[in-house]
Amino acid sequence: MTEKLSVCFIWHMHQPLYKDRVSGQYLLPWVRLHAIKDYLDMPLLLKEFSNIRQTFNMVPSLIEQLEDYGWHDAVDNQLLLTTKPVDEYTTADKVYILTHSFHTHLERQIKPHKPYFEFYQRRQKNLDRGQTFQSMVSEFTNQEFADMATWMNLAWFDPLWYSKMDELTKYLDQGKDFSLEQRKRLIEIERELIRQIIPVYRQMQEAGQIEVITSPYYHPILPLLIDSNVARFPAPGVKLPEKLYFHRDDARKQLDKAVNFYEDMMHTRPRGMWPSELAVSPAAIELIAQSGIKWIVLDEALLTKTTGLPILRDDHGNLNNPELLCQPYRLQIGEQHINVIFREVVTSNEISFSYGGRSSEEAATALYMRIKHIQQKLFNWQREGIVAIALDGENCWETYEQDGDPFLRELYKRLSGDNSLNICTVSEYLDNHPASAELHNIHSGSWINADYHIWIGDPMKNKAWDLLNRTRHFLASAMHNETHPMDQLTKAWEEIYTAEGSDWFWWFGEPNTSADDAMFDQQFRLRLQNVYKILGQSYPADLDISVQEQVYGKPHTPTGVTR
Numbered sequence: 001m002t003e004k005l006s007v008c009f010i011w012h013m014h015q016p017l018y019k020d021r022v023s024g025q026y027l028l029p030w031v032r033l034h035a036i037k038d039y040l041d042m043p044l045l046l047k048e049f050s051n052i053r054q055t056f057n058m059v060p061s062l063i064e065q066l067e068d069y070g071w072h073d074a075v076d077n078q079l080l081l082t083t084k085p086v087d088e089y090t091t092a093d094k095v096y097i098l099t100h101s102f103h104t105h106l107e108r109q110i111k112p113h114k115p116y117f118e119f120y121q122r123r124q125k126n127l128d129r130g131q132t133f134q135s136m137v138s139e140f141t142n143q144e145f146a147d148m149a150t151w152m153n154l155a156w157f158d159p160l161w162y163s164k165m166d167e168l169t170k171y172l173d174q175g176k177d178f179s180l181e182q183r184k185r186l187i188e189i190e191r192e193l194i195r196q197i198i199p200v201y202r203q204m205q206e207a208g209q210i211e212v213i214t215s216p217y218y219h220p221i222l223p224l225l226i227d228s229n230v231a232r233f234p235a236p237g238v239k240l241p242e243k244l245y246f247h248r249d250d251a252r253k254q255l256d257k258a259v260n261f262y263e264d265m266m267h268t269r270p271r272g273m274w275p276s277e278l279a280v281s282p283a284a285i286e287l288i289a290q291s292g293i294k295w296i297v298l299d300e301a302l303l304t305k306t307t308g309l310p311i312l313r314d315d316h317g318n319l320n321n322p323e324l325l326c327q328p329y330r331l332q333i334g335e336q337h338i339n340v341i342f343r344e345v346v347t348s349n350e351i352s353f354s355y356g357g358r359s360s361e362e363a364a365t366a367l368y369m370r371i372k373h374i375q376q377k378l379f380n381w382q383r384e385g386i387v388a389i390a391l392d393g394e395n396c397w398e399t400y401e402q403d404g405d406p407f408l409r410e411l412y413k414r415l416s417g418d419n420s421l422n423i424c425t426v427s428e429y430l431d432n433h434p435a436s437a438e439l440h441n442i443h444s445g446s447w448i449n450a451d452y453h454i455w456i457g458d459p460m461k462n463k464a465w466d467l468l469n470r471t472r473h474f475l476a477s478a479m480h481n482e483t484h485p486m487d488q489l490t491k492a493w494e495e496i497y498t499a500e501g502s503d504w505f506w507w508f509g510e511p512n513t514s515a516d517d518a519m520f521d522q523q524f525r526l527r528l529q530n531v532y533k534i535l536g537q538s539y540p541a542d543l544d545i546s547v548q549e550q551v552y553g554k555p556h557t558p559t560g561v562t563r
């Protein structure tokens with residue numbers, strides 16, 4: 001087989017903005033913890049495989065927070081409790097530690113560490129007896145609470161850092177009785193790693209081994225900002241909020257802010273974009289193209305919905321007609337055009353959801369063989385095909401041995417040794433193989449079910465949109481009375497743009513749920529409260545009531561799955 005096949009990996013790195021800009025404190029620690037586990041080791045691994053080039057999407061709201069933790073001493077509650085003197089722990093602190101210090105993968109991140117697992121077992125035994133976190137506080141010493149908080153940090157470090165840093169390994173060997181100085185030093189190690197992240201991405205992009213792309217700044221669903229009525233196109237029966245969200249200018253500002261921020265951080269303009277949740281509409285495509293973006297990645301379901309042509313697979317999920325999917329398209333919307341590649345869903349989803357439960361060798365071989373099957377099907381095709389493997393680059397690795405390192409090494413070895421495969425960035429592929437197929441429309445939808453139901457239509461989601469719309473209307477009205485300084489108005493608008501992010505709506509109502517549902521609800525309402533606070537006004541009383549309770553009158557537990 002001599003025909004080349006290009007394979008483009010696109011890793012999506014994203015966290016919503018967790019910072020309360022009024023207090024200055026982060027409300028959840030996930031940026032910091034993912035930073036010591038996922039963001040740095042993946043590009044560094046590529047340096048060992050010089051002929052493999054990949055694309056990484058770094059959402060601007062994530063980069064902003066990495067900079068804040070690395071260079072501006074950002075703090076969150078988990079960090080503060082890790083570095084607090086043990087004799088100053090309050091009962092509330094202890095309840096928080098018991099509640100939040102085990103939000104990690106049991107098999108991969110807790111059980112391998114005996115002292116941490118013993119804490120987990122003691123905690124679970126008390127819960128099984130009917131105790132609450134409040135009532136079991138007396139079951140642990142102050143030092144043990146400090147050790148629990150410390151282990152939450154230790155469990156999140158990528159194994160790579162333990163192999164490289166003897167100082168870090170000593171924490172594992174000690175296991176307990178961590179001093180205040182040790183706990184403070186642990187956080188400083190985290191900050192040292194975080195400070196390396198953006199420079200590494202910038203340097204590797206300049207060297208040509210990776211391409212860094214961007215998303216709208218706060219990761220909003222652009223089509224729903226432009227006109228929430230778009231949700232009726234893929235789902236005519238959807239029930240929408242009382243008042244439509246119709247703010248094209250907000251979508252444009254989310255794009256412009258992202259592009260300008262990227263240029264400041266990466267010293268060049270972005271060529272590619274990962275639309276938030278791979279959600280688009282013709283109107284959103286127009287704005288993205290106007291912002292100067294040259295290409296985007298979308299889900300394969302949007303291609304089939306647009307063309308009316310099916311993507312055929314055998315009983316094992318292998319592509320039977322890859323010509324439809326494995327080429328770039330030139331999408332023309334009005335006067336604007338943009339290049340589009342569509343991700344191959346089966347390979348992308350198997351990395352996300354399946355391969356973590358298999359041996360590294362078996363999983364790497366399975367993925368490699370899927371790629372070779374596509375290559376065989378494209379034999380004697382008139383052009384070099386492209387397989388886009390695009391997925392979340394952070395959440396899936398928790399299910400893998402050693403955070404995915406053995407799997408990726410096995411996979412990269414196979415790919416590197418195959419001269420008929422070109423493992424490249426998307427822009428590199430498009431430079432050498434411009435799109436010849438054309439599209440003159442695009443289906444309105446996202447990467448989930450080719451619609452927007454995850455972010456609108458559920459009673460809780462719709463209530464959130466109504467609260468956002470009301471607050472935005474208040475701010476827009478304040479713009480006209482000329483009594484507020486421009487810097488105040490600018491800060492207030494940033495709260496609106498933050499509240500437009502997709503993550504808040506993801507967790508409201510059906511079908512998704514997590515241990516942090518209440519905190520996501522609180523953070524969304526906090527953005528809206530802050531608009532009023534910044535302008536020196538009292539906010540509506542219902543913003544102190546959870547969206548759940550406003551809709552159902554009591555806490556409501558979704559029936560779906562966690563993310």
